[in-house]
Amino acid sequence: MARLMMMLSPPRSFSSLVSTMIGQHPEIYGFPELHCMVRETMGETMKWERKREKWLGPPGLLRAMAELMYGGQTAENVMDATSWLEERLHWKSKDIMNFIMDKAEEVEGTPFCLEKTPTLSFLPEALERVRQAWPDALYVHVTRHPVNLKKSMDEFILHNPRLDDEEKQNRLDKAMAAWPVTQRNILDFCSRLEPGQYIRIRGEDVLADAFTTMKQVAEWAGLRTDDEAINCMLRPEDSPYANLGPPNAAFGNDPKFISSPKFRPGNPRMGSVAEYVTTGAGKNFSPDRKAYLMQLANMLGYE
Amino acid sequence: MAHQKKKGDSPASKSGDELRSPSTADMPDLAESALNMFAAERDLLLTGDLPDSALPQSEEEYVSRDPFSADYVEFRLSETRHRNEKQAKVNTKVRADLLEQPHLLEKPAESGSRGAAAIWRSLRDMLREESHTVMDNSGLQELLMLKRELETRKRIVEAVNEGLANQLKRLEQRLSVYDKEATQIVPAKVEIKKD
Numbered sequence: 001m002a003r004l005m006m007m008l009s010p011p012r013s014f015s016s017l018v019s020t021m022i023g024q025h026p027e028i029y030g031f032p033e034l035h036c037m038v039r040e041t042m043g044e045t046m047k048w049e050r051k052r053e054k055w056l057g058p059p060g061l062l063r064a065m066a067e068l069m070y071g072g073q074t075a076e077n078v079m080d081a082t083s084w085l086e087e088r089l090h091w092k093s094k095d096i097m098n099f100i101m102d103k104a105e106e107v108e109g110t111p112f113c114l115e116k117t118p119t120l121s122f123l124p125e126a127l128e129r130v131r132q133a134w135p136d137a138l139y140v141h142v143t144r145h146p147v148n149l150k151k152s153m154d155e156f157i158l159h160n161p162r163l164d165d166e167e168k169q170n171r172l173d174k175a176m177a178a179w180p181v182t183q184r185n186i187l188d189f190c191s192r193l194e195p196g197q198y199i200r201i202r203g204e205d206v207l208a209d210a211f212t213t214m215k216q217v218a219e220w221a222g223l224r225t226d227d228e229a230i231n232c233m234l235r236p237e238d239s240p241y242a243n244l245g246p247p248n249a250a251f252g253n254d255p256k257f258i259s260s261p262k263f264r265p266g267n268p269r270m271g272s273v274a275e276y277v278t279t280g281a282g283k284n285f286s287p288d289r290k291a292y293l294m295q296l297a298n299m300l301g302y303e
Numbered sequence: 304m305a306h307q308k309k310k311g312d313s314p315a316s317k318s319g320d321e322l323r324s325p326s327t328a329d330m331p332d333l334a335e336s337a338l339n340m341f342a343a344e345r346d347l348l349l350t351g352d353l354p355d356s357a358l359p360q361s362e363e364e365y366v367s368r369d370p371f372s373a374d375y376v377e378f379r380l381s382e383t384r385h386r387n388e389k390q391a392k393v394n395t396k397v398r399a400d401l402l403e404q405p406h407l408l409e410k411p412a413e414s415g416s417r418g419a420a421a422i423w424r425s426l427r428d429m430l431r432e433e434s435h436t437v438m439d440n441s442g443l444q445e446l447l448m449l450k451r452e453l454e455t456r457k458r459i460v461e462a463v464n465e466g467l468a469n470q471l472k473r474l475e476q477r478l479s480v481y482d483k484e485a486t487q488i489v490p491a492k493v494e495i496k497k498d
Contacts, residue, residue: 124358174378
């Protein structure tokens with residue numbers, strides 16, 4: 001069976017771009033967001049998805065199944081995929097993942113499968129589930145500057161049509177907590193991994209020098225590092241999941257990424273945590289929150 | 304290991320010069336204390352029993368882990384509270400309206416997807432499983448019954464198809480009185496800034 005490579009990052013952290021780029025390496029099959037492992041069984045996962053108005057199941061998983069099991073991402077194949085899942089609601093989520101990873105290996109012959117589900121970074125028990133199911137998995141931790149992530153989350157919250165005004169305000173007030181909480185979950189989780197099982201990269205470094213960063217990831221995973229292989233990683237738009245899927249499973253990746261999947265290098269202007277907690281929205285934080293946020297940011301290479 | 308203060312070490316017992324600059328005699332003590340502390344922590348790490356997971360194992364552990372984790376738990380609770388309140392409000396205020404208009408009981412997107420899924424499943428089962436099993440393992444009588452059943456279903460599907468086509472035609476006529484632009488499904492606008 002192919003070996004699992006799992007991307008760990010909170011939402012709005014370039015995770016769709018970076019995971020699709022890594023997944024374009026010739027020896028890796030890059031999935032969209034499968035969401036399988038958020039719950040123990042497939043039945044619980046489907047229930048979780050339906051609460052989020054994904055009535056047929058996780059769009060990323062349905063797209064991957066349509067692609068690998070039924071020969072292409074069409075609306076009909078997505079319906080077949082959802083029927084297949086409904087007949088296996090009693091299955092453990094890890095068994096569904098193993099099944100789809102086997103299919104990827106059978107179809108593409110790649111020794112690695114890359115999965116990313118940003119929601120997992122909020123769920124310690126789900127992270128543990130992944131570790132127990134695949135003890136030899138590799139983990140790529142992708143970070144983004146906390147102040148930039150907060151801005152991106154604010155924008156996402158303000159334009160989310162599913163939220164009423166009160167929900168929006170509540171989320172805007174607490175959005176900054178998402179960064180330290182998810183980073184802490186990931187760091188605690190990774191502290192018990194075997195040496196060499198974990199790599200951390202800054203999303204901003206990928207934008208600034210993608211070739212070097214992707215080469216480092218390939219080298220760390222023991223994969224090909226020749227120019228041809230690395231150049232494949234710089235073309236995320238070639239992934240079968242980088243475009244809009246069929247109408248009944250359209251996304252499975254960040255909508256912004258899907259609307260513009262090409263990699264565009266650049267040096268994003270980074271915010272300042274010190275400024276944020278002294279004159280910005282974080283000035284009302286208690287001293288312990290300010291100190292904690294700054295220490296964690298510094299530890300991850302941000303000021 | 305913390306640096307132990309000795310009697311007579313208090314600032315009050317030192318002269319002004321000694322207070323302004325630490326005496327060089329103290330430096331080896333600091334270095335030694337740091338080394339001892341490191342050695343103790345290293346021994347603890349190497350010999351002590353570390354838990355299998357460093358992640359919090361209970362909600363109390365999660366809340367007490369750091370101030371932002373506590374904020375996050377509070378946020379999740381307030382979200383659930385708000386969602387339940389909203390649901391209760393809908394249940395009490397709109398119940399009468401919903402009873403009069405049962406098609407509003409479910410969200411259109413949900414019922415649409417569920418309906419489509421159910422129709423697809425039933426057609427797929429009919430096409431792939433039931434009929435094949437009967438065709439492969441049945442005698443003449445059963446085959447004739449299956450033929451009648453499939454012809455009936457075919458007529459039903461054709462009738463539904465025709466009915467849907469008529470409804471869509473009628474809907475188009477209704478939509479034709481509106482502004483053409485308002486009835487189009489407009490794709491999301493993507494603004495690309497040019498440097």
